[in-house]
Amino acid sequence: xxxxxTHVQEFFGIRAAGWDxxxxxxxxxxxxxxxxxGLREGDRVLDAGCGTGRALxxxxxxxxASGVVVGADLTPEMLQAAVRAGRDRDGRLLxxxxxxxxxxxxxxDAVFAAGLIAHLPRPDENLRELRRVTRPGGTxxxxxxxxxxxxxxxxxxxITPDDLRAEPNLGPLLAGSGWRMTSYVDEDxxxxxLAVRVD
Ligand SMILES: C[S@@+](CC[C@H](N)C(=O)[O-])C[C@H]1O[C@@H](n2cnc3c(N)ncnc32)[C@H](O)[C@@H]1O
Numbered sequence: 001x002x003x004x005x006t007h008v009q010e011f012f013g014i015r016a017a018g019w020d021x022x023x024x025x026x027x028x029x030x031x032x033x034x035x036x037x038g039l040r041e042g043d044r045v046l047d048a049g050c051g052t053g054r055a056l057x058x059x060x061x062x063x064x065a066s067g068v069v070v071g072a073d074l075t076p077e078m079l080q081a082a083v084r085a086g087r088d089r090d091g092r093l094l095x096x097x098x099x100x101x102x103x104x105x106x107x108x109d110a111v112f113a114a115g116l117i118a119h120l121p122r123p124d125e126n127l128r129e130l131r132r133v134t135r136p137g138g139t140x141x142x143x144x145x146x147x148x149x150x151x152x153x154x155x156x157x158x159i160t161p162d163d164l165r166a167e168p169n170l171g172p173l174l175a176g177s178g179w180r181m182t183s184y185v186d187e188d189x190x191x192x193x194l195a196v197r198v199d
Contacts, residue, residue, distance in 0.1 A: 182194050
């Protein structure tokens with residue numbers, strides 16, 4: 001277990017039980033973001049860093065009973081909270097690190113990742129791993145239910161120009177990891193960057 005893992009697990013482990021009640025009104029924002037992935041009946045989708053599984057219900061609704069929904073997270077307490085909330089009915093939960101996913105190459109149509117990228121110690125490598133499990137032409141959504149400025153204010157900090165999710169940084173980061181950014185929105189009510197796997 002690396003130091004990075006331990007830090008993430010400690011940070012989110014103590015927050016897991018109260019996670020959903022802290023952000024009770026985010027549901028519609030998740031549903032709207034999932035809608036922009038363009039999923040179809042029968043598609044296969046991963047929620048990377050799924051936490052308590054807040055995206056799993058809209059993802060299941062988008063792919064239907066014939067689709068495949070997988071939620072992967074590194075923090076056991078987050079997955080336990082997902083089970084308590086009954087979200088394991090909407091998707092298969094995996095205790096896994098996005099740096100080495102136990103999934104076959106090109107086995108997915110899309111990856112949804114909410115609030116994940118800022119916590120990755122090696123985002124370029126990790127985005128490359130997300131690309132590996134996605135089929136050519138498949139899509140990636142990097143989402144947060146509030147924008148960068150609103151999140152920074154909530155956390156009592158300023159956004160700096162080196163912020164990974166700033167548009168001038170994120171586009172090249174995605175391009176270097178085998179993704180092409182196709183849209184970028186950063187407003188108070190949400191952050192959503194969409195990308196397509198390129199070959
Ligand atoms: C800010 S929370 C967001 C959780 C959920 N996606 C949501 O929107 O409510 C970030 C989540 O990413 C997970 N995480 C961080 N690094 C990870 C990694 N390398 N592999 C898998 N999950 C990771 C954490 O355990 C945590 O549950």
